[in-house]
Amino acid sequence: MADTRVDLCGIELDNPVIAASGTFGYGYEFAELYDINCLGTFSFKGTTREPRFGNPTPRIAEAPAGLINAVGLQNPGVEAVIAEELPKLKKCFHKPVMANVSGFSIEDYVHTCTLLDKEPQVGWLELNISCPNVHGGGMSFGTDPKAAAAVVRAVKAATKKPLIVKLTPNVTDIVSVALACEEAGADGLSLINTLLSMRIDLRTRRPVLANVTGGLSGPAVFPVALRMVWQVAGAVKIPVVGLGGVSSAEDVLEMLLAGAAAVEVGAANLQDPWACRDIVRDLPGVMEKYGIEKLTDIIGGAHG
Amino acid sequence: MEEFLYTIRENRPLAPGVFRLSLSGGGAAPVPGQFVQLRLPGRFLRRPFSVCDAEEDRLTVIYKAVGRGTEELSRLEPGAELPVLAPLGTGFDLDRAGETPLLVAGGLGLTPLYFLAKTLRRQGREPRVFLGFNTEKEVFYDEAFRALGCEVTVCTVDGSTGRQGLVTEALPPDGSFFCACGPEPMLRTLCRKLPGPGQLSLEARMGCGFGACMGCTVQTASGPRRVCKEGPVFDKEELLWPTQE
Numbered sequence: 001m002a003d004t005r006v007d008l009c010g011i012e013l014d015n016p017v018i019a020a021s022g023t024f025g026y027g028y029e030f031a032e033l034y035d036i037n038c039l040g041t042f043s044f045k046g047t048t049r050e051p052r053f054g055n056p057t058p059r060i061a062e063a064p065a066g067l068i069n070a071v072g073l074q075n076p077g078v079e080a081v082i083a084e085e086l087p088k089l090k091k092c093f094h095k096p097v098m099a100n101v102s103g104f105s106i107e108d109y110v111h112t113c114t115l116l117d118k119e120p121q122v123g124w125l126e127l128n129i130s131c132p133n134v135h136g137g138g139m140s141f142g143t144d145p146k147a148a149a150a151v152v153r154a155v156k157a158a159t160k161k162p163l164i165v166k167l168t169p170n171v172t173d174i175v176s177v178a179l180a181c182e183e184a185g186a187d188g189l190s191l192i193n194t195l196l197s198m199r200i201d202l203r204t205r206r207p208v209l210a211n212v213t214g215g216l217s218g219p220a221v222f223p224v225a226l227r228m229v230w231q232v233a234g235a236v237k238i239p240v241v242g243l244g245g246v247s248s249a250e251d252v253l254e255m256l257l258a259g260a261a262a263v264e265v266g267a268a269n270l271q272d273p274w275a276c277r278d279i280v281r282d283l284p285g286v287m288e289k290y291g292i293e294k295l296t297d298i299i300g301g302a303h304g
Numbered sequence: 305m306e307e308f309l310y311t312i313r314e315n316r317p318l319a320p321g322v323f324r325l326s327l328s329g330g331g332a333a334p335v336p337g338q339f340v341q342l343r344l345p346g347r348f349l350r351r352p353f354s355v356c357d358a359e360e361d362r363l364t365v366i367y368k369a370v371g372r373g374t375e376e377l378s379r380l381e382p383g384a385e386l387p388v389l390a391p392l393g394t395g396f397d398l399d400r401a402g403e404t405p406l407l408v409a410g411g412l413g414l415t416p417l418y419f420l421a422k423t424l425r426r427q428g429r430e431p432r433v434f435l436g437f438n439t440e441k442e443v444f445y446d447e448a449f450r451a452l453g454c455e456v457t458v459c460t461v462d463g464s465t466g467r468q469g470l471v472t473e474a475l476p477p478d479g480s481f482f483c484a485c486g487p488e489p490m491l492r493t494l495c496r497k498l499p500g501p502g503q504l505s506l507e508a509r510m511g512c513g514f515g516a517c518m519g520c521t522v523q524t525a526s527g528p529r530r531v532c533k534e535g536p537v538f539d540k541e542e543l544l545w546p547t548q549e
Contacts, residue, residue: 022517029515033305045518053521053528058509060519062349062373067511074518074528203370208509218348270512271348273305273389 002284003294006040008239008262009162009187011096011123013040015283016252016295019276020243020266021046021100021126021166022071026085030269031092034277040262042276043098043126044081044089047116049108051077056210061199066218066245067267068197070211072134073102078112086119096123098164102131106154117159125161127152127186130168130193132215142168142193145180152184164188164241169221169228170196178232190241190264191232192225218267219245226258233259234303247275249282256295257302305392305514308332310363312384315377318366318444322412323378324356327363330388334358336420337395337505337537340365341513343387345380347373350389352510352532354416354485363388366415366445392513393536396420396503398427402481406502407433407454408471408494410486414445416505417485425452433457436471436486440464472497495545502540506531 004015019030019042026044030036054074061068075081089097099116103109109127116122129142129151141147148165156163165181167174169192178189194215199208207213225244233240242260246252247268255263268275292298308330315325332340334355340363341350351373353365369378380386396416401424407417414435424431433449433456440460449456458466459474467474472493475482482502484494491504508531511519515533522531524542529535 023512025516053523054518057520057522060349060509060511060517062347065348067349069511069517069519071518074521267348270517271343271350272307273512273514273516274307 002287002292004283004287006262006295006299008241009124009164011162013262015040015280016256016260016262017276017280017283018042018098018241018262018264019269020264021098021128023266023269026081026089027093027097028088028091030273033273036093037095038280039276041095041098041123042093043100043264044085045075046073046100046102046128046131047075047078047081047112048073048102049078049112051075051080058208058210059214061208061214063197063199063216063218064220066216066220067270068199068209068214068216069194070209070214072211073131078115082115082119086121090121097121098124098126100126100128100166102128102134104134106151109151110154110158113155114158117161122161124164124188125155125159126164126166126190127155128166128193130166132168132170132194132196132213142177143171145176148177149180149184152181152186156185162187164190166193167191167232168193169224169244174228175231175235178236182236182238186238188239188241188261189232189236190243192221192228192244195221195224217245219247221245222251226254229255229260230258230302233300247279249279249286252279252283253286253290253292253298256299259300259303261299305389306332308388308390310386310388312380312382312386314382315380319442321369322444323367323369325365325367325377327386327388328361330361330363330390332358332363332388332390334391335395336398336423337416338391338393339513339536340388340390341392342377343389344373344377346376349511350513351377352392352513354505354536355391356415356418357422358419363390366412368412389513393532394534396483396505396537398423400481400501400503401429401483404430404432404480406475406480406482406498407431408475408482408484408486409434410436410471410490411442413484413486413505415485417483418445418448420483421449421452421454425454430455434459434471434474436490438462492545495540495543503537504540504543505537506535508532508536
């Protein structure tokens, strides 16, 4: 029997499949389609201190083998998330969940993380310092090692739960940001967030997205994500969660071989709402095909 | 919501660039105003289409070939199979529509209103249908509405057939309940001009189509709402559009 269990910052997951933030809401809508307890876990919709409508529409565009989004962190704000969304989530999901947090200042991040840190069902905090779609925050922390370290240090000092920092690929040297986060006390890293991108409408001759640019995700970015996971996992000692275009059990194994301790699945959920369930279902068979008995045996295996 | 595999029975032009796609073999049971997402070969995101008709294992949508995805769709032959996510969204509230509602469409916006008209006629109600087009050669489906037994007024901007002018200028200001679908400027004008309550079906560029990605959100009187989930049909009072010029 294939052993799909993995460890993420001291919490055991039944399998390494984590639905990625912004593609899975707060879980309960997917729970109408299948029992989401089959997942390792999921990272809920990026939460900020105040409610946000997000960017003007259109904020979605098609891309070859993927999509571009410029949603801009629409969410009801941390207080409503705790009062209204988490009780609904709790009814359909019985494992520790990952709380994805974004902000516009260190104080924002600390405030939101402190509140979510107290929620019993939150297993990990995932600090989004990599959203390409909001101005004056998000990615500006993730593109500078010093700014990244400062926000990680501040949140770490105010919270108890494992802190996973989500990194942007829109930098020349992701390893330097990863090392700065590790040094500042991060318990894990997740990468990659979306790649800055755009489309132009030939009929209107204007950008498709009202925000002009957005973040590319989907199978198109998988090889880029894999390369960055390889580089970061080779440089840090803390666990790395690999994401970016993962859409099959085979992709999960590639990510683990590159050094990921677990994976997140994002865009695939938007194309096929049953994608995560199917990846979890397929995993033991694909492990058997490649002669893998225990998933933890192959983490980082490609580094030789 | 489920995923069904449908087979194309017919995919033919009704007007320049406008095609009717008739599918069979699936089991979706939509209500008027709901939509479906078709997975097109080689495209990552599914494409949303209003349901024009649904009967037993059959499903009909009407679409305009405007981009590469829909252009490729227009070249698919009968016999091809399409995975369809359905039914999606929230449709028209038939209980509110009354006996003689106004059904107002601009161009392709007539698609969901045909399914609505058919359902209302089956219940013995008498919808009054107003269809707006730019010019005569763009007119389609007016006869299909008449075949349901509806009173139909066709308007063309250039007056080449039917009543000359915008469809928004042809409506009786009698306070009737209205159901509308069409370009947003038309819908905004309707909300401003028609004294009665109504429901409007909005169009949006969607990602997932089932409420997960937050790509198609609109601001409403009740807060941000997803066109693909709480919509595409919204009450007139919910839309934050000015009621006066």
